Amino acid sequence: MPDPPGATTPGAPGSGPPGPPGAAGGSGWSLRDRIGSVEILAALLVLLVIFRAPLAGALSAAQLQTWTTVFVSVMVQAVPFLVFGVLLSAVIAVFVPRSFWARALPRHPALAVPVASAAGVVLPGCECGSVPIAGSLIRRGVTPAAALAFLLAAPAINPIVLTATAVAFPANPEMVLGRALASLVVAMVMGWLWLRLGRADWIRLPHRPDLDGVSRGRAFWAAxxxxxxxxxxxxxxxxxxxxxxxxxxxxxxxxxxxxxxxxSVLALAVLAVLLSICSEADAFVAASLSQFSLTSRLVFLVVGPMVDLKLISMQAGVFGRRFAFRFAPTTFVVATLVAVAVGAILW
Known part of the structure; x- marks a missing residue:
C-alpha cells in the first residue's frame, strides 16, 4: 500500500529528527547567514596583520605614495561638499511638497523648459537625487520636457557644485561661469528637443512604494x-x-x-561617463588632470553630471530602457558640443 502524501520512509532523506545546527536540512544557521560586513572586516584585519611586513615594503614605493597623496587630496576636498549637498538635497526632496514644482512652472511647455532649467539652482544635490525628483515631477503633471531639463541642470548649476568648482579652480574663476552657462544651455536644448522629437511611450514610470506612508523623519534619513x-x-x-x-x-x-x-576633448568626455563621479566632487578630479586644457576639462564637468554609467542605469530604472538608450547618447553629443563652444569663447 503506498504511503500517504507527505509521509516519509524511515532512512529516507528528510526522515527522522532535525539534524544538528549547520547540518543539511537542519534549522540552524548557515555559512551564508553568518558572513557579513563585520566578518569580512575582521578577516581583512587578520590578513593585514599576517602580511604587514610585505605591505609595509610596498607602501614605501614612490608610486604608491603618489597614488595615496592624490587619492587623499581628492577625498578630503570633495567629502564636505558631498555630505552637505546630500543633506540639503534630502531636506528639499522630503519637506518641500512635490506639487510645488508643478505650480511654479508655466503652463506652456516651451516656456516651462528654461524656467525648469533655471530652477535647478535651488536643488543643492547631485544627479542621484535629480533622477527620482524628475520622475516625481512627471507624475505630478509637469511636462516631461521641463522635468528632463530640470534633471540635467540641477546637478550642474546648483550652488554647492558651483562653489566646489570655484574651490577646485581658484586660478580660473571663469570655469564656474563656463560650467553654469554650458550646463544651462544643454538642459534647455535637450528639453526643447524632447518637445520636438520625444514620444510619451518612451517613458515608463514604475511605482515607487518604498517611502509611502513613512514619516518625514524616516524618509529624510532614508534619503x-x-x-x-x-x-x-x-x-x-x-x-x-x-x-x-x-x-x-x-x-x-x-x-x-x-x-x-x-x-583631449573626446578622452575626457568618455572618462566622465566611465568614472561616474558625483557632481559635487568631479571638479576636484578635473583639477587633478592638469595635463589637459581648460576646455577639455570643462567638457568633463559638463558631460559628467548629465551622462555617466550610474545615471544611465538610474534613468533606465526610473524612466525605462527605451528612454535611457535614446536620451543618454543624445545628451552626450549635445553636452560635448556646447561645452566646446563655450570653452572656445572663454579661452
Missing part, C-alpha cells in the same frame, strides 16, 4: 543613507581612478592626448 552610500561609493571609485591615471598611465600618453585638441 540621506541612500545618497551617501551611492554617491560616496562612486566618489571613492572616481578618486581611485583619478589617482591611478596620474600614477599608472605614462605621462607621455596623457601628454599626447592633451596636445591634440580633438582627442
Amino acid at each position: 540621506v543613507r541612500h545618497d551617501v552610500t551611492h554617491a560616496g561609493g562612486f566618489l571613492v571609485l572616481g578618486a581611485m581612478a583619478a589617482a591611478s591615471i596620474n600614477v599608472l598611465v605614462p605621462e607621455r600618453w596623457l601628454q599626447t592626448l592633451a596636445d591634440n585638441p580633438v582627442l
Whole structure:
C-alpha cells in the first residue's frame, strides 16, 4: 500500500529528527547567514596583520605614495561638499511638497523648459537625487520636457557644485561661469528637443512604494543613507581612478592626448561617463588632470553630471530602457558640443 502524501520512509532523506545546527536540512544557521560586513572586516584585519611586513615594503614605493597623496587630496576636498549637498538635497526632496514644482512652472511647455532649467539652482544635490525628483515631477503633471531639463541642470548649476568648482579652480574663476552657462544651455536644448522629437511611450514610470506612508523623519534619513552610500561609493571609485591615471598611465600618453585638441576633448568626455563621479566632487578630479586644457576639462564637468554609467542605469530604472538608450547618447553629443563652444569663447 503506498504511503500517504507527505509521509516519509524511515532512512529516507528528510526522515527522522532535525539534524544538528549547520547540518543539511537542519534549522540552524548557515555559512551564508553568518558572513557579513563585520566578518569580512575582521578577516581583512587578520590578513593585514599576517602580511604587514610585505605591505609595509610596498607602501614605501614612490608610486604608491603618489597614488595615496592624490587619492587623499581628492577625498578630503570633495567629502564636505558631498555630505552637505546630500543633506540639503534630502531636506528639499522630503519637506518641500512635490506639487510645488508643478505650480511654479508655466503652463506652456516651451516656456516651462528654461524656467525648469533655471530652477535647478535651488536643488543643492547631485544627479542621484535629480533622477527620482524628475520622475516625481512627471507624475505630478509637469511636462516631461521641463522635468528632463530640470534633471540635467540641477546637478550642474546648483550652488554647492558651483562653489566646489570655484574651490577646485581658484586660478580660473571663469570655469564656474563656463560650467553654469554650458550646463544651462544643454538642459534647455535637450528639453526643447524632447518637445520636438520625444514620444510619451518612451517613458515608463514604475511605482515607487518604498517611502509611502513613512514619516518625514524616516524618509529624510532614508534619503540621506541612500545618497551617501551611492554617491560616496562612486566618489571613492572616481578618486581611485583619478589617482591611478596620474600614477599608472605614462605621462607621455596623457601628454599626447592633451596636445591634440580633438582627442583631449573626446578622452575626457568618455572618462566622465566611465568614472561616474558625483557632481559635487568631479571638479576636484578635473583639477587633478592638469595635463589637459581648460576646455577639455570643462567638457568633463559638463558631460559628467548629465551622462555617466550610474545615471544611465538610474534613468533606465526610473524612466525605462527605451528612454535611457535614446536620451543618454543624445545628451552626450549635445553636452560635448556646447561645452566646446563655450570653452572656445572663454579661452
